[in-house]
Each structure stands twice: as structure tokens, then as C-alpha cells.
Amino acid sequence: MAQRVQACTTCHGKQGRAAPDGYYPRIAGKPAGYLYNQLLNFRDGRRHYGLMDELVAPLSDAYLREIAEHFAALDLPYAAPPPGNASPAQLRRGQDLALHGDATLKLPACVQCHGAKLTGLAPSVPGLLGLPRDYLNGQMGAWKSGQRRAHAPDCMGDIAKALSLDDIAAVSQWLAAQPLPAASKAVSELPVPLPLSCGGVPQAAMGKP
């Protein structure tokens, strides 16, 4: 399979680890359902990146799922986060948003859906650590502008729209600066149900009946 998907690893790094160029996200070890949904999103026009759009256009659902499962099954070590340039105030705000949310803005915390250690929730909610800051910024910005969408209801779209650009920068800076915990795989359940209803996330995984 690795030989079939060399088209992916030139940008996403050897075996799907993040390449050092500071933009392309790591795909190795992300939950399979999340990766599969993203491949569908690129193919069906909910996400836009020229090279990705063209690569996945001729592929079938079944093959895209197989590709997603291939990368999800990889278990590779993470590099330490690169040094950032955030101010202490920015990091504090980022950490607050990630761990506690913002009640006045009616924003849930990242940890409420992405897991207490932010390593994701199998099979469809991705981990947020080990990603380049510019990639995180780019995705939140794209969600805010409507350029990136997910299956409806698009909960991340709603969250990004409620965030100011400063808050987006703060949370991206903080996330990009965090090392991965020893157990870096996505968790399979959350202590309390997801605070939002999200398309593409199976009902069972949201912790609802």
C-alpha cells in the first residue's frame, strides 16, 4: 500500500509524517474516519487545495477509505514542537481557549471534543497536536471564511466564525507549541458527551443515545 500512496508522502512527509516545511499536516496516525472524511471533502468540494482536489478526483469511496486506514494505522514517533514566537499573553489566551473555552463567546473548549490530551476521538475527531502553526491558522481561517467546510452540521465552522482572528492566532500558537503525550493515539470515548452535534462524527462517538 505504501507504494500506491507515494503521491501523498512527497508533501505529507515520509510515511505520512509532517514534512519540515511548516505547512503540510502530518497524516500518520490520525483517526481513519477523520482522514476519510477529509479525502471526501476534497473530492466533493467542501475543502479546497488545488493539488489535493486533483489527486483524489479520480478515486472511489472504497479506495479513499483504504488510503485513510493505511495512514491511520501508522504508529510513528512525533518530533518535538518547533520553537514558536508567541508572546506569553498570547500563549495564556490560547491555553485558556483550548482547555476552558470562553463562556461569554459561548465557545466550548478544544478538549471537550478533541480529548483531554487533545489527541483526538476515534474514529472521526482529529488530534490537534503535532501540527504546524501555519496549517492550524490556515484551517481556522478557511473555516471562518467558509472556504473549508465539513459534513453538516459543520460545528467547527460555527466555532471558527465565533473566534476573532487574534483568538485564532493565540490558540494556533499554543497548540503548535505543545508536545505530544506518551499515549499519542486518539481516545475511544469522552467522559461527557460532545457539547455540539457534528456532521461526519458517528452518533455513538458523540456519546449520545
Next chain:
Amino acid sequence: MSRVMKFSLALLAAGVAAVALVWALNVRDESPLTGLTDLANRPAAAPNAEQIRRGEYLARAGNCAACHTARGGALYAGGKGIDTPFGTLFAGNLTPDPATGLGNWSADEFWRALHNGRGRDGRLLYPAFPYANYTKVNRSDADALYAFLQSLPAVRQAAPAHELRFPYNTQAALAVWRALYFRPGVHQNEATQSVAWNRGAYLVQGLGHCNACHAARNSWGASESGLGGGLIPMQGWYAPSLADTAQASVAHWELGEIVSLFKTGVARGASVSGPMSEVVRGSTQYLSDPDLRAMASYLKALPQQPPIRPKAVAAIPGQRLGADVYAQHCASCHGKQGHGEPGIYPALAGNRAVTLEPGVNVLRIILQGGFAPATEAHPRPFGMPPFAVALSDAEIAAVASHVRQQWGNTASPLTAFEVSRARGKRAD
């Protein structure tokens, strides 16, 4: 009568005659709409499952969904933008929704759209809807297509209004275009040819609308006859000549190899790419073996043109750069001698996709990489990585020129300027 008066009258008469001629040329071969004038005489034939199934097959043969489905949208519900040199057209909704689709269309009106290029309201349709090809489709097939489309779930989705520049947005301009370039007429069998050849001609020239890409277009967007190759407007891919052995002619292929290319997207150690990938994925892989053999027989028998050979091939600057980039990025898959690996990596030596003139396709392939289409017969294709990010224009030009001039390949070198132009193109 004064001379001025006489001249004016003559001019007026000539003007009226020209309008009358354009008018007459625009209504050639139109039959009265029985469905509208006389409901009782409307062709009764209630659609049956067999007719609907045949219509679905024919819709595949015409790859209707490729244009009439927006990315990620409901099948056949239209809304996809088709970029042309004259502006953007938006494909219509073919589902039977009465307000936004074909729900109120009669079989006669559908036939008139296919055969005469005229909408339900009588307006002339834009030839991006390839009715210059579909006019060759016979009435029974048109009725089957109609029955199939009417059997789809209705989707309420109005297509956006076309965005065309003046004067292309006028009916008058369309009428003149049609008078010049459109001749209605169903395919007529040629008695001297075999049944298979005639079936192939019907599919290739009609629903297949192969010359929409595989023929050059004049500056008014009309396709030349034949399948002599052409640049696809706006897409930045070259659809190679099917009548030139240096390009994509299949005159010397086995019939089975041609059928296999249509069925699987792969043949002779190489695969289709770019827009042809969409054709195999959406259309030809679903066609029956007899129909594919018929198309193959027709294409094999196309009259051949003298091959287009590159002009004198000069020694190119940056030859060492090309060899270095090849060794670093390409050789591990395509081999030091460009021989590839059977069934996995295509050979570059003797590969016509590499040596095509013009060389835009090889640049697109290096820039954006790509997978062969996933088809039922070849569901897990291998993919080539895109090099748009990793390599500069100069490096891509050098390596493209390198592979076009090694191992017996003798195509023209390509420049960084051509790479930069190819970068600006996106398929969708």
C-alpha cells in the same frame, strides 16, 4: 429613384435576406412538437424498466453527469460551471423537478434540445452542450435518455445564470454561430463499413462527443471535424490526435488493448491522465464489451495523418540539471533507463504521453502528479506525487526536457516559461 435610394434598398434587401437565411438555417430539420399541439397524439409509450435502464446506460455513454453534476452535488442536478473562452456557462438541472429541472419537458422537447439545440422555451442553446454531436443520436435513444432522466429523484436546484461577455450572451450571435457551424442530422450508417464500425461511429461521433476535446477549435469555439487533437480550452491539457501514430493513434494496437484502456484506464504499461481519466471513470468503464469493441474498431480505422514531428531539436541548456533532478526525484520509480516497472510505474522511454507535441501534458503530470482512475476492473491505482511545490519552474523544465530526449525519445525541449503557464491551470 436616386442612386442613394437604390443602394439603401439593396442593402436593406441584403440584410433581410441574411437574417432570413440565418433564421432558416436555425430551424433546419425541426419537426413540429406533437406533444404541445396535439396532446392526444403524443407518443404514448409509457417508459418501462428496460427503457430506463437503457437510458441510464446511454447517459453514461454521453458522460452527461460529468458536466451536469456539481462537485459533491446531487447526480444530474446541474449547477457546475463550465469555463469557456467566452465566459462561464452553468450546466442545467436534468432531474424532473418542474421548476428548475426537466419536470415539465415533453419527450418532443427533449428530442429538440438534443437534435436541434433548442431549449423548452424555444431559445437557442449554447454549444457547450455538445448538440453538434448529440444531433446524431437517434430518436429511440433520445427517448430512452428522457425516460431515464424523468425517473430520477427530482432535485430543486436552479442553475446560476450564465456569465458570458457581450456579444456571446445574445441569441443573435448564437444564431449566426449555428448558421455557420451546426448541421442537424442523425447518424447514417455507411453501407461499405462493418456493423461494428458503424456502431462505433455512432457512439464516438454522437454521445461520446470525443471531438469536443480531441479536435482543435476555431476562434469561435467550433470543433474541427476528425479527431486530430487539440488543446482543451481553459483546462490546459492537450487532447492528443487519435489519427497520428506519434500521438494517441491506436491503429497499431490490438482491439483488446483499446477495450482495456476504456474499461480499466490502463493499457500497454501506461494509464490515462487528466481529463481522459474523468472520461474513463464516469463513462467508458461502464460500457459493454461489444460497444467498446465497436468504438475501438472505429478508432483503429481512422484515416491516419502524417505524424507531427518536432522541429529540429537543439541541445538544451541545463541538460545536467535535468539529469540531476531525474536522478534525485524520478529514477527510483521510473528507472535509470526510463523503463518503469510493469503494472506499477509507467515506462518513460517510448511513452507517447511524454513526447507529445505540444508538451503541456507532461508538465501538468509533473506539476500535479495524479492517480489513474479507480475503476471496477482496476480499483486500486498507483499515484504519482505532485512536484509543483518541491521543484522550481527551471527544474521542471529541465527534467521534462530530459525525459523527452533520453532513451530514444526525440521530442522538443520545454522552457520554464511553459512550466509557469502550466502552473496557472486547474481542472475544476
